[in-house]
Amino acid sequence: MTAVHHRYATVRGQELFYREAGPAGAPVIVLLHGFPTSSFMFRKLIPELAVRYRVIAPDHLGFGLSAAPSAEEFGYTFDALTELTAGLLQQLGVTRYAIYVQDYGAPIGWRLALADPAAVTAIVTQNGNGxxxxxxxxxxxxVWDYQREQNPETEANIRGALTLESTRWQYLAGEPDEGLVSPDTWHHDFALLSRPGNDAVQLALFRDYATNPPLYPALHEYLRTTRPPVLAVWGKGDPIFGPEGARAFADDVPDAEIHLLDGGHFLLESAGDEVAGLILGFLDRVSAER
Structure with a gap:
């Protein structure tokens, strides 16, 4: 078994938790998780990738085992989460890396790539829209109704996404065999999501998600001009980001590898071995070509 280290770093005064594994001198892949989870979602994937790659998987501030200052103490935006991620990578001496993005990890990954196009060697997107x-x-x-107007009705509706039932739904919807998904997943996420004050953190990020689609034209230009290798591996039953989000990457990267697998939003839970094989094959090919 590959050893996985569980570490903390202080970045811009905030304590970030991250998982790290693999040879120190190997090419790096950074795993960026989504809502409402953490690097816990990569617990099985990390050892498989770390056989040949240095893997770094941080918990975003407010998620997982990273610090969770209140929404009054810290301005939770995707720009701010990106700056913390970039600061962590700088502390770790990482200047070139592939990214794996899922859900919220996608807008963070896109911002990293747009800020430093030469840093990103390849993109793996698993149900991470661009x-x-x-x-x-x-x-x-x-979400859109809440972004347009914050009132008691729209807030009550969006708070439905913070419940145990909604968290369970995110894991099971679209899965052809729900028995493959451990209930530990949604109970783990919900326990951390339920920390005092975390609801305000999540509401802030729901509002700020409105800043992400306006970045898409710049992302598409980056993809067309920089032409990073792209692997889109998607749970085709995802009720949040549908298969058209995966196919769209071919509009700007014609040779993007696109795989639509049986599964949902958290595809790693039911098809982790298949996803790991696709990622390793993809990274090995693009490394050989460069």
Whole structure:
């Protein structure tokens, strides 16, 4: 078994938890998790990738085992989370890396790439949108309504996403065999999501998600001009980011590798071995070509 280290670093006065594994001198892949989870979602993937790669998987501030200052103490935005991630990588001496992005990890990854295009060697996106295509309206209408106007009704509706039942739904919706998904996952996430004051943190990020689609034209230009290798591996049953979000990457990177697998938003829970194999094959190929 590959050893996985569980570490903390202080970045800009904030304590960030991260998991790290693999040879120190190996090419780096940074794993960026989504809502409402943490680097816990990568617990099985990290040892598989670390056989050949140095793997770094941080918990975003307010998530997982990282610090969670109140929304009054810290301005939770995707810009701010990106700055902390960039600061962590700088502390670790990482200047070139591939990224794996999922859900909230995607807008953080896109910001990292736009800020330093030469740093990103490859992109793996697993149900991490970079296009208007793929947003499933049934889920997102509640978010969009809350972004447009914060009132008791829209806030009550969006708070539904912070419940145990909603967290469970994110893990099970679209999965052909729900028995493959451990209940530990949603109970673990919900326990951390339920820390006092964390609701305000999550509401702030729901509001700030409105800043992400306006970045897409710059992302698409980056993809067209820089042409990073792209692997889109998607749970095709995801009720949040649908398969069109995966296919859209081929609009700007014609040779993007796109795989639609049976599974949902948290594809690693049911198809982790298949995803790991696709990632390793992809990274090995693009490394050989460069």
């Amino acid at each position: 296009y208007d295509a793929g947003f499933v309206e049934g889920f997102w209408k509640t």
